[in-house]
Amino acid sequence: MASQRKTWNVKFLHGNKPTTECRYGLVILNQPFSLALLRRLWNSTQWHCCADGGANHLYDSFPDEQDRASHLPDLIKGDLDSLRADVREYYAALDVPVVQDDDQDSTDLMKCVSSLRTKEAAEDLEYTIILLGGLSGRLDQTIHTLSYLHKLRKERKQVFAITDDNIGWVLDEGEHEIEIEHDIMGQTCGILPVGIDSTVLSTSGLRWNLENQLSSFDGLISTSNHLVPEEKTVRIRTSKPVWWTAELKNISHDARQ
């Protein structure tokens, strides 16, 4: 097993501006999301990109024109089969780059990440990627998200997928410390052996912990596990990459929205 230990914090869920040394990129996918979640993730990221029809959701999120115009994405990219004509015209008129890539062997999500790679190479920086959406809805797209983040772990330090219900990401083989934001995360969580034959898991900080236990799609899977209110850190050791997911609390009644 690799001897790396990684620390994860998800403070960006609070919607605060990131500190200058961290770079965050938001990729808005073609899925419904709450305005409350969008605002938080928008505020905590420096680069904003819409995957094709993701721009429709961004546009529709802001009925107020001033609000809409102050949330312009840096890029809209995809094969553009989902982007509405009125949305395209609106953003193009405000000089948002709308890039059509007709490749039918890659998804619009992949096309956005490809543009971020180019930007990163120019800036000599790595961005933490936050996907808004991708964990529910169409099963083929959902599995694509699970698979794509599994692959991206080999080239990137941090990629998160976030919906109104969940946050999830891939824990590569090794040791992980996850800082829990109890005010935002709900109690339910899971460790999912997706894309691997099996893994050996040890955990602490959960309601039901594992101690060198084999987990596989065909066997034990830790679903419906619970975070413990007293525990600020969850530790997970895994011999193969796994998906970690935690439920999010409903933030749409937040006073700031």
Ligand SMILES: Nc1ncnc2c1ncn2[C@@H]1O[C@H](COP(=O)(O)OP(=O)(O)OP(=O)(O)O)[C@@H](O)[C@H]1O
């Ligand atoms: N129903 C969905 N469930 C989960 N993720 C989705 C869903 N629809 C879209 N996405 C995500 O949003 C991105 C942009 O959406 P878009 O509808 O433009 O997809 P696409 O890549 O053109 O795929 P398709 O042609 O199969 O719809 C997708 O690449 C995918 O990551």
Ligand SMILES: Cc1ncc(C[n+]2csc(CCO)c2C)c(N)n1
């Ligand atoms: C084996 C195989 N299966 C499906 C597709 C179709 N496809 C995959 S990504 C994509 C773009 C979606 O915007 C499309 C149409 C393919 N090319 N190859």
